[in-house]
Amino acid sequence: MEINKKNFGVFSVAAALIVLVLASSCRKEENFTDDPSVKLEFSADTLYFDTVFSTVGSVTLQIRVFNPTNDYVNISSVRILGSTASNFRVNVNGMSGTSFQDVQIGPKDSIFVFAEVTVDPGNVNNPFVITDSIEFLTNGNYQYVSLVAWGQDAYFHYPDHPETQYLPAYSLVGGTWPNDKPHVVYGYAVVDEDSVLIIQPGTQVYMHNDAVLWVYDGGSLRVNGALGNEVTFCGDRLDDYYKDIPGMWGKIWLSAGSIDNEIHYAIIKNGRIGVQVDTTGASSNPTLYMTNTIIDNMSTAAFYAQGSYVKAENCVFGRAGYYSLVLAIGGDYDFRHCTIGNYWNESTRSTPALVLNNYYEDIYGTIQIRDLTNAYFGNCIIYGQNEDEVLLDAYSGGGVFNYTFDYCLLKTSLSITGSGFNNCYKNQSPSFTDTELGDFSIGAGSYAVDKGGITATGTITLDIAGNPRIVGAAPDLGAWEVQ
Numbered sequence: 001m002e003i004n005k006k007n008f009g010v011f012s013v014a015a016a017l018i019v020l021v022l023a024s025s026c027r028k029e030e031n032f033t034d035d036p037s038v039k040l041e042f043s044a045d046t047l048y049f050d051t052v053f054s055t056v057g058s059v060t061l062q063i064r065v066f067n068p069t070n071d072y073v074n075i076s077s078v079r080i081l082g083s084t085a086s087n088f089r090v091n092v093n094g095m096s097g098t099s100f101q102d103v104q105i106g107p108k109d110s111i112f113v114f115a116e117v118t119v120d121p122g123n124v125n126n127p128f129v130i131t132d133s134i135e136f137l138t139n140g141n142y143q144y145v146s147l148v149a150w151g152q153d154a155y156f157h158y159p160d161h162p163e164t165q166y167l168p169a170y171s172l173v174g175g176t177w178p179n180d181k182p183h184v185v186y187g188y189a190v191v192d193e194d195s196v197l198i199i200q201p202g203t204q205v206y207m208h209n210d211a212v213l214w215v216y217d218g219g220s221l222r223v224n225g226a227l228g229n230e231v232t233f234c235g236d237r238l239d240d241y242y243k244d245i246p247g248m249w250g251k252i253w254l255s256a257g258s259i260d261n262e263i264h265y266a267i268i269k270n271g272r273i274g275v276q277v278d279t280t281g282a283s284s285n286p287t288l289y290m291t292n293t294i295i296d297n298m299s300t301a302a303f304y305a306q307g308s309y310v311k312a313e314n315c316v317f318g319r320a321g322y323y324s325l326v327l328a329i330g331g332d333y334d335f336r337h338c339t340i341g342n343y344w345n346e347s348t349r350s351t352p353a354l355v356l357n358n359y360y361e362d363i364y365g366t367i368q369i370r371d372l373t374n375a376y377f378g379n380c381i382i383y384g385q386n387e388d389e390v391l392l393d394a395y396s397g398g399g400v401f402n403y404t405f406d407y408c409l410l411k412t413s414l415s416i417t418g419s420g421f422n423n424c425y426k427n428q429s430p431s432f433t434d435t436e437l438g439d440f441s442i443g444a445g446s447y448a449v450d451k452g453g454i455t456a457t458g459t460i461t462l463d464i465a466g467n468p469r470i471v472g473a474a475p476d477l478g479a480w481e482v483q
Helices: 005-025
Strands: 046-053 061-066 073-080 088-092 095-097 099-105 110-117 128-138 141-152 155-157 170-172 175-177 183-185 188-191 196-199 204-207 212-215 220-224 231-235 251-254 261-264 266-269 273-277 288-291 294-296 301-313 323-336 339-342 354-357 359-361 367-369 372-378 381-384 390-393 404-406 432-434 439-442
Touching (some): 046 110, 073 088, 088 128, 204 212, 212 220, 273 288, 273 294, 294 301, 323 339, 354 372
Parallel strands (some): 046 141, 170 188, 175 196, 183 204, 188 212, 204 231, 220 261, 231 266, 251 273, 273 301, 301 323, 323 354, 323 372, 372 404
Antiparallel strands (some): 061 110, 073 099, 128 141, 359 367, 432 439
16 A cells, blocks of 8 residues: 555654553553561651740741652551640641641652641749650551650730730730749730839740830839849740841830839840830939840840930940940930940941930931930940941031040040040950850950059949959959959
8 A cells, every 4th residue: 555645744643642642551550669668768856846935836847758769658647646635736748737648759759747836834934845756657667756845834925905006015014023934025015104023033034026025104124133143035936046046026125204224134135126225214313224234136236225314334235237336316324344346247237336426307307406415435345347336426516425435445447535535445356255156255365454444443343244353453344354
């Protein structure tokens, strides 16, 4: 038979398609192994959840489950042994629940299993351990991944008052916060007028995202930490990934009119603004008297004051995304034996560590002058990785702008021989112990050793670590005295 050449190409394509169809109909089914000796492989045999507060969900952790064979594997069952009563939750290959059947993994392939935990209140003050396991059943072979979480009961301060014109939903706090278990703050916790919040030594305060401790007009805050028993303020995410990230909570806000606030031996870290102090209240005492306190790793500023009256001794104002210490819109300030060190490494910082200012521009574009009646720095270190870490922002049109750097070590391009500088040193490294970790202590080889003035020390006989200042001789600059 003779084939028409015009139809030969069409015939060839049709024949090829028939062959493909026949071949596909004869293809073998996917091969699933039923070998009982086959074992899955896991990226980890245990998932550890760091301290999780009761009723608060954890970070999500993951493991990969591998099929090491050249065949398909059918996992007959994947389940949390504690079932629906378990504190743990899992997601297997995109499906959420506590029990799963017939989960398949291709040859030399893998799936993801995600896990979270919520800890029920344990009514105990010490951390407690929650455990469970994920069970995998493959061809009659049982394998397990352990789940371990450290839970912690806490005092929770949830918003229980409705939103107002001035602030979002809030809780009222006052009296004494005991130190027998942590305090976790959600939203705004407000110390109202005529109220005092006393925080005992050793208390741990964990602030949720955006949380603010706000001391209102007429209210007072007393943070009564002690050496070796400091009060700690930080974010409430304690997993390794989150525990040292800045910007995890809002701020401690001593608003305009708050009075007689005191912070002693506190560690304040990983928020947006460590402490904000607004305009002086009616009291003749400092709006804030702060001693032996470390504020570090803040996304905006370690300390921000506006037209206020603040006294600080043996304090550290450390790493921040913009400023370590801002004294704006005038005020009256006395800082002695303080270390101001900004070695921010989360991003590029072009702003100085220290800013002094005596004016602001109002909403109508008019400059409002607020006198800086006094800004005294005695035996302090003001340093950082930028070329100039001191900004003296005086309004050129007038206003009082009084400042004194008395026996201070400065990183600056300013002349330190004129008015406002007394026996100061500049651009000589203080050789901090470890700026990457926020350790601004100094050693015997530091330029700051024995450079202080006796009169500037005043009555400060101990350093931040409880070591004696040298009596009758030149002390070291900053918060630490080398022994």
